[in-house]
Amino acid sequence: MAKITFITTDNESVTLEADSGSVMELAVQNNIKGIDGDCGGVCSCATCHVHVAPEHVEKAGEASEIEKDMLELDDNADEFSRLCCQLDVTDQLDGIILRVAV
Amino acid sequence: MNQVVSQLPICVVIGASHAGVNLAFSLRKEGWQGKIKLFDADPVLPYHRPPLSKAYLTSEDGIDKNLLKSAESYEKEDIQLALGTKVSSIDRENKMITLDDGSQQAYDKLVYAAGARPIIPPITGIETAKHLYPLRTAADVTHIRQALNASETKRVVIIGGGYIGLETAASLKKLGAKVTVLEREPRILARVTAPEMSNFFAKLHAEQGVDVYTHKNVVEIETQAGLNQVKCSDGTQYTADIIIVGVGIRVNSELAASAGIKLDNGILVDEMACTNDKDIYAIGDCTYHFNPHYDRYIRLESVQNAVDQAKVAAAAICGKAPVYNTLPWFWSDQYGIKLQMVGLSTGYTHIVMREEAGDDTKFSVWYFKDETLLAVDAINNAKAYVIGTKFIKGGDKVCQTKLADSTVEFKPANLLID
Numbered sequence: 093m094a095k096i097t098f099i100t101t102d103n104e105s106v107t108l109e110a111d112s113g114s115v116m117e118l119a120v121q122n123n124i125k126g127i128d129g130d131c132g133g134v135c136s137c138a139t140c141h142v143h144v145a146p147e148h149v150e151k152a153g154e155a156s157e158i159e160k161d162m163l164e165l166d167d168n169a170d171e172f173s174r175l176c177c178q179l180d181v182t183d184q185l186d187g188i189i190l191r192v193a194v
Numbered sequence: 195m196n197q198v199v200s201q202l203p204i205c206v207v208i209g210a211s212h213a214g215v216n217l218a219f220s221l222r223k224e225g226w227q228g229k230i231k232l233f234d235a236d237p238v239l240p241y242h243r244p245p246l247s248k249a250y251l252t253s254e255d256g257i258d259k260n261l262l263k264s265a266e267s268y269e270k271e272d273i274q275l276a277l278g279t280k281v282s283s284i285d286r287e288n289k290m291i292t293l294d295d296g297s298q299q300a301y302d303k304l305v306y307a308a309g310a311r312p313i314i315p316p317i318t319g320i321e322t323a324k325h326l327y328p329l330r331t332a333a334d335v336t337h338i339r340q341a342l343n344a345s346e347t348k349r350v351v352i353i354g355g356g357y358i359g360l361e362t363a364a365s366l367k368k369l370g371a372k373v374t375v376l377e378r379e380p381r382i383l384a385r386v387t388a389p390e391m392s393n394f395f396a397k398l399h400a401e402q403g404v405d406v407y408t409h410k411n412v413v414e415i416e417t418q419a420g421l422n423q424v425k426c427s428d429g430t431q432y433t434a435d436i437i438i439v440g441v442g443i444r445v446n447s448e449l450a451a452s453a454g455i456k457l458d459n460g461i462l463v464d465e466m467a468c469t470n471d472k473d474i475y476a477i478g479d480c481t482y483h484f485n486p487h488y489d490r491y492i493r494l495e496s497v498q499n500a501v502d503q504a505k506v507a508a509a510a511i512c513g514k515a516p517v518y519n520t521l522p523w524f525w526s527d528q529y530g531i532k533l534q535m536v537g538l539s540t541g542y543t544h545i546v547m548r549e550e551a552g553d554d555t556k557f558s559v560w561y562f563k564d565e566t567l568l569a570v571d572a573i574n575n576a577k578a579y580v581i582g583t584k585f586i587k588g589g590d591k592v593c594q595t596k597l598a599d600s601t602v603e604f605k606p607a608n609l610l611i612d
Contacts, residue, residue, distance in 0.1 A: 113259075121264040123271070125223075130501050132242040132260070134249075135576075136525040136534060137498075158532070161576035165583060 094186040098142075100125045101194055115190070116140040116177035126192035133177035138165045141193035143172045148188045152179060168193050203228035205511060206291060206299055208281050208449065209307035210234035211243060213478030213500035215262045217305050218273045220508030230273045231299065233291075237278035238332050239265060244497060246335050247361040248527045252368050257332045284453035286471055303511050306450055306461055306469070306476040307504075310443035310495065315353075319415040323422050326415070326437040329362055338366075341436045348372055351424045351434035353412050355382030357526050359440035360395060363404050364528040366438075374432050375399070376410040376424065388545050388559055391571055395528070402529055443495060445480045458482050460493045465517045467507035475511065477503035486519045487586070488538055488568075498523050521586055523579075531555065534579040537569030537586050548578060551600045558582070560597060567592050581606050 097107045098119060110118045119127035119140070128139035135158055144152045152174055155163065159178050163169040176190065205221060207214045210232040218230045234240070240262045242250075250260050268275055280294040284304065291299050312328030314320060325341040327334050342348055348371040352359045355377030363373045375382070381392040399406045411427040415437065422434040445460045456462045456470040460482035467475045467483070478500040482493045502520045509516040526533040539561035546560040558578035561569040567590070570582030584606060585592055591611040596602045602609070 121261070121267065123219075123263070123267045128501070130497055131525060132245050134245075134525065134527060134532075136532075137523075158574075158576040161580055164577075164580045 094181055094183055094188075096181070096185060097187075097189045098124045098127075099189065099191045101192055110181045113181055114177050115142075115179040115181060115185070116175075118181060119176065124192065126194075127176065129177055131177075135159055135162055135175055135178055138162045138175060140176045141166055141169070142174055142176045142190040143170065143193055144174055145189040145191070146172060151185055151188045153184075166193065203302035204300065205230050205303040205305065206301035207232040207305045207307055208234075208284075208291070209309055209446075209478070209480075210236070210240045210275060210277065211307070211309055211478070211500070212262065212497050213309070213504050214305065214307035215240045216501045216504035217307060217477060217508050219263070219267075219271060220505045221511060222271045222273070224508050224512035224514070226508070226512055228302065230271075231276060232273065233276045233279050233281050233293070233299075235278065235280045236331060236333075239275070239277070241332055243330070244525075246332065247329050247358055248365060251329075251335055251338070251362065251365040260332075281449060284449055284455075284474075286453055286455075286474070289473065302473065304474045305507060305511075306455070306474060306480065307478050307500075308446040308449060308480050310445045310479045312439060313442050313444050314439060315412075315441055317412055317415055319417060323415045323417050323437055324420045325435060326422070326439065328439050329358055330443075338436065338438065342366065342369060342371060345435040347435055349434055350374070350436045350438065351376060351422070351432050352438045352440060353424070354440035354442070355379075355406060355408070356385065356440055356442065357383070359438070360399065361526060361528055362438050362440060363399060363406075364402070367402055367404050368529075371436075374405045374434075375407065376412055376426065376432070377406065377408045378411045380408055382406060382408065386539075387571060388539070388542075388561065390545065390547060390559055391573075394573065398529060398531060443479070445493070447480060450476070450480075458491070463503075465506075465519075466510035466515070467503050467518060468510060475507040477507050483518060485522070485538075486517075487521055488540075492522075492538065494522055496522060496524050521583065523583070532574050532576075534572045534576060535569065536572075536579055536583045537561070537567075539569040539571075542568050546594045546598050548597055548604075549600050550575065550604070560592070560594075562592075562594065565591060577604055581609070585609075 093111045116129045120129045130139045131137035241260045282294045283292045350371045350373045352375045383392045413427045414425040416423040423431050425431045461476035463476050463481045463483050479495050506516045506518045524535040542561040548558045550556045556574040558572040572578035593611045
């Protein structure tokens, strides 16, 4: 079981718990504003962009090559950017804070 | 004391798939205070369609793992779903729809998101064929999975070598089926890609053990003792325990047509997704709409178009003046090969192939009309997809020589005409 906190662009903080699936699915099922996941989670649309809190980068790990390339579609991407359909919910993510990208 | 009771306006949506559902949630984001009610004949909570022929088909997941939104999300946003309900007519004069049980529902704004249905071609014997399915709904997938599990020999014939047919071929192969694809045209994916792409996918399927035949016009299906013989005009025939039909779609336009809504290769809409009736909008696969990037009217079968038109219609209904102006994009997954497409290649004069050194499963096909980049198909190459998207959006002039040269580092700045 992992606790995952989303901070929306309205500065609303929402903490959710899950033990499986992707972070994007968790966000969409709980209506987190700004996470659309239009492609259903296959790293094709870049509509689930989050910035990982700098102190939690290790929890999230590194993005794959395809994910890094897709992030370049978004001018707001930075070194903490991830497409959260590519983040699987595991214990390792417990406590992570993700800021939803503008 | 008299109290003024104001009646909240209601937005009624016909169709609860990608377009209808996104419209509903976008309306709330835009501040719509009125009621929202969605009607769909499909009894299942709305789900993602693209995975049906891909990951969902090969998984053992129930549709609950593949939902667009959770049941709680609809409750939280006060969006009502009337599923398993068919709409039988639209009365524009009285702003009312009638359901097939005879009940009626008034609307202030109506959104037509009725989508499309698979074409079942008029092949002799098709009505009596055993285990013949299209692939568009969750129920179709359930039927296909059940038929496959129940079959020992698992011989599947797929009629149609487009994306649905090929994705389904890849998925069923993974499930242990013996798959044959029959395509009527001289090459697979003929309607949507360049010959180079068709060749790549034909080879890919052959390597995976799927038999892909072109120039195969299916003229008859003969079914005896539960076994189908699929017969082609050239005299060949193929035995099938299961037949999948993937030969395209037909727009669900009948309801709109009988209500006098203007049609032209789909529901004709303006840049705000509005029909010729100012209180009726249309979105998604069923619309014929103007695309400013290509300066012409188009009809698109895609999630991107469904979602983007939904956002535009929601903003317009809430009194804003949005303009639909997005670049089409698509994707397909087959055997771990990731295809991403951006733009529309129709009318291209030539292509430029961009290969990446040392990896023959990673390349991109760039469609040009003279000097203008129209579209990019990227195989396992998100970078090409991203760069192509930026170039098309920016109307950039691309140096085709540098693009084709795999020793030139793949960065936007390196590929433009100086």
